[in-house]
Amino acid sequence: MAPSANCLVRWWHLLVPGRNSVARPSDRVQAWLVLMVILAALVAIPFSAAAGSAVYAAQQHQSARELAENRPATATLLADGPPDSVTGRSGEVSGPRPTDATWLGSDGARHIGRVNADAGTHRGDLVPIWVDRSGAVVPAPLSAEAAVVNAVAAAVGLYFVTCLALGLIHGSSVFALNRHRARKWQQEWYAELGKKAHS
Structure with a gap:
C-alpha cells in the first residue's frame, strides 16, 4: 500500500476509531481539527469567488460612472x-x-x-x-481590464487570508494539543516512578 494510502487509512481510524483503537482522545481531536480546516478551506472558495464578483460589479459601476462624467x-x-x-x-x-x-x-x-x-x-x-x-x-477612468484584475486580486487575496487564518488556528491548536500530551505523559511518568519507588 502506498504511503499516502497508509496515511489516509490511519487518519480515518483516528476519525472513526474501532473498539481496539489505541488512539488518544487528543489524537481524535487533532484529526477532526484537520477535517474541519479542510472543509472550511473548501467552503471559502465560493465565498471568495462571490467577493470577487461583488468587487467586479462595483468596479464596473465605477468605470461606467467615470466614463459618463469625464x-x-x-x-x-x-x-x-x-x-x-x-x-x-x-x-x-x-x-x-x-x-x-x-x-x-x-x-x-x-x-x-x-x-x-x-x-x-x-x-x-x-x-x-x-x-x-x-x-x-x-x-x-477605470478600465475593464483593471476591473477584472482587481476582482481576481480581491478573490485570491481573501482566500489566501482565509487559508492563512485557518493555518494559524490549526498550528496553534496542534501546539496546545502537543503541550497537553507532553504534560499528561510527564504526569504518567512521574506516577510510574512513584509506584516503583514504593514497591
Whole structure:
C-alpha cells in the first residue's frame, strides 16, 4: 500500500476509531481539527469567488460612472517635461512628472494647469489627458481590464487570508494539543516512578 494510502487509512481510524483503537482522545481531536480546516478551506472558495464578483460589479459601476462624467482631451505642454534620464542601479527611466500645460475644457474654455508629462517630452508636445465637466484634469477612468484584475486580486487575496487564518488556528491548536500530551505523559511518568519507588 502506498504511503499516502497508509496515511489516509490511519487518519480515518483516528476519525472513526474501532473498539481496539489505541488512539488518544487528543489524537481524535487533532484529526477532526484537520477535517474541519479542510472543509472550511473548501467552503471559502465560493465565498471568495462571490467577493470577487461583488468587487467586479462595483468596479464596473465605477468605470461606467467615470466614463459618463469625464472625457478625453489633449493638453499642449507649455514647458519641457522631465529630462530623459536613467535613475538608480536598476536602470529605470524616470517616470512622468507634473508639467505646465494648456487644454480646452468641455465648454471650449481654455485651461492652464499641470499635467503629467513623460520623460523626454518638450514644450509644444501633445499629451493625452482626461478632464471632468468643469475642465479640471482627472485620472483616467477605470478600465475593464483593471476591473477584472482587481476582482481576481480581491478573490485570491481573501482566500489566501482565509487559508492563512485557518493555518494559524490549526498550528496553534496542534501546539496546545502537543503541550497537553507532553504534560499528561510527564504526569504518567512521574506516577510510574512513584509506584516503583514504593514497591
